[in-house]
Amino acid sequence: MTHEGEGVGRADGFTLFVQGALPGERVKAKVLKVKKQYGYAKQLELLQSSPDRVDAPCPIYKQCGGCQLQHMGYDAQLRWKRQHVVDNLVRIGKLPVAGTMEQGGASSGERPAVIVHPTIGMDNPWRYRNKAQVPIGMAMASLEGGAGGGLIGGFYARGSHRIIDMDECLxxxxxxxxxxxxxxxIGKRLGITAYDEESGRGLLRHVVVRTGFISGEIMVVLVTNGRKIPHADQWIEGIREAIPGVTSIVQNINTRTTNVIFGDETRTLWGSDVIYDELDGIRFAISARSFYQVNPAQTVELYRKAVEYAGLTGSENVIDAYCGIGTISLFLARQAGQVYGVEIVPEAIEDAKRNAELNGIDNASFESGPAEVVIPRWRKEGIAADVIVVDPPRKGCDTALLETILAMKPERVVYVSCNPSTLARDLRVLEDGGYRTVEVQPVDMFPHTVHVESVALLVRKDM
Structure with missing residues (x-):
């Protein structure tokens, strides 16, 4: 399977990517598109089934692009995700991995092989997301002036911006x-129009919902193409009546021609600016645009592992690059001497400060700015780091940040990653700069999708 979950098959030695096919299966497929060395095909008939194949429980699974692996048994998903991490470490990172053909590395016995643990999965891998981001469109009858119609909302169909309307997502x-x-x-009743990407007209672009799993608090965010909302009071009243648990109704204004969900301006229409929730006993204030992990149960597993890898005794200085609203920072602060968090988004830093205060944590401080600029300045100011923790976006760490880590020479680096390929690339840089990757723990944050989170421990080779 590819990293996008497509089956990789061969017909007369020619490689074809087939959506929905699993390793070990034989399929009859129609070739749709051919390039010089590979092509794409559509599965017509399953001739030989994999023991890992299951019936996807979602009725719109084949049309919807939200999940990619529902046709694969959950244990098999976990094994595949671990292998996906291993393959990237070996191929891109050029790292010796225990239990693989490449475990000896460049010269056998030169260094211990990296241990990649089995993926940490969920007991119940359904209904785990605390945040929905749903694009809104108009039903065809409305577009053609016919009867019925109204607002539709759901995930995009695979490889398109065509919305698959849904009332339930598993x-x-x-x-x-x-x-x-x-x-x-409510929007249909009030005659609210949906934003149309082609014309740039229409009001409602997305509905974003955040639910506190522990607190039960609910935030509704209406992302609109303009500030003015027709029948705003009726809409707010309707939402409050229909959803008793709602504590915050927020409008975000996005008038740009873009696929990015949020615009720069956010205003509270009713209730609180934030909702509250807990992770492992730590309370967090979450605003409309805060980055907050969508799977609370697995986030606790991931962050506990990050703290374990940090090896804290209570006296260490820890730097948390890409700290967001302070989630990992506050986990670390419970066992560290002092934690310094840096994040490029100013609103996230304000949230981080508020979250530290909310929990009575006074050994964590936060600063806004690029990590590769702020951390070298801290170094000049005499702040040394025993441990540096990074949790970058999918594109991985900035080159300047990696150079800063190598210059600061912390005893340990803990790398939290949502992208195995950029993780492997950055581990190679750190390895060449004097660090050794000891172990990697994949965590299944997004069951039934191709995404896998990992946390890696690196130590200095001279220790």
Whole structure:
């Protein structure tokens, strides 16, 4: 399988990518597109089935682009995700991995092989998402001036911007489904129009729902193409009546021609600016645009592993690059001497400061700016780091940040990653600069999708 979950098969030695096919299967497929060395095909008939194949429980799974692996048994998903991490470490990172043909590395016995643990999965890998981001469109009858119609909302079809309308998503918290359903109903009743990407007209672009798994608090965010909302009071009243648990109704204004969900301006229409939730006993204030992990149960597993890899005794200075709203920082602060968090988004830093205060944590400080600029300045100011923790976006660490880590020479580096390929690339840089990757723990944050989170431990080779 590819990293996007497509089956990789061969017909007369020619490579074809087939959506929905699993390793070990034989399929009859229609070739759709051919390039010089590979092509794409559509599965017509399953001739030999994999023992890992299961029936996908979602009725719109084949049309919807939200999940890619529902046709694969969960244990097999976990094994595949670990292998995906291993393959990237070996191929891109050129790292010796225990249990693989390449475990000896460049010269056998030169260094211990990297241990890649089995993926940490969920007991119940459904209904795990605390945040829904649903694009909104118009039903065809409305577009053609016919009867019926109204607002539709759901995930995009695979490889397109065509919305597959849905009332239920099996990886979303049930409350999120209910909120989206109600907002669509109220919008239809009030004659609210949906944004049209081609014309740039229409009002409602996305409905974003955040649910606190522990607190039960709900935030509804209406992302609109303009500030003015027709019948705003009726809409707010309708949402409050239909959704008793709602504590925050927020508008985000995005008038740009872009696929990015949020615009720069956010205003609270009713209730609080934030909702609250907990991770492992730490309370967090979450605003409309805060980055907050979508799977709370697995986030606790991931961050506990990051703290374990940090090897804290209570006296260490820890730098948390890409700290966001302070989630990992506050986990670390419970066992560290002092934590310094840096994040490029100013609003996230304000949230981080508020979250530290909310939990009575006074050994964590936060600063806004690029990590590769702020951390070298801290170094000049005499701040040394025993441990540096990074949790970068999918593109991985900035080159200047990697150079800064190598210059600061912390005893340990803990790398939290949502992208195995950029993880492997950055581990190679750190290895060449004097570090050794000891172990990697994959964590299944997004069951039934191709995404896998990992946390890696590196130590200085001279220690």
């Amino acid at each position: 990886i979303q918290h049930e409350q999120n489904d209910e909120v989206v359903r109600r907002v669509k109903e």
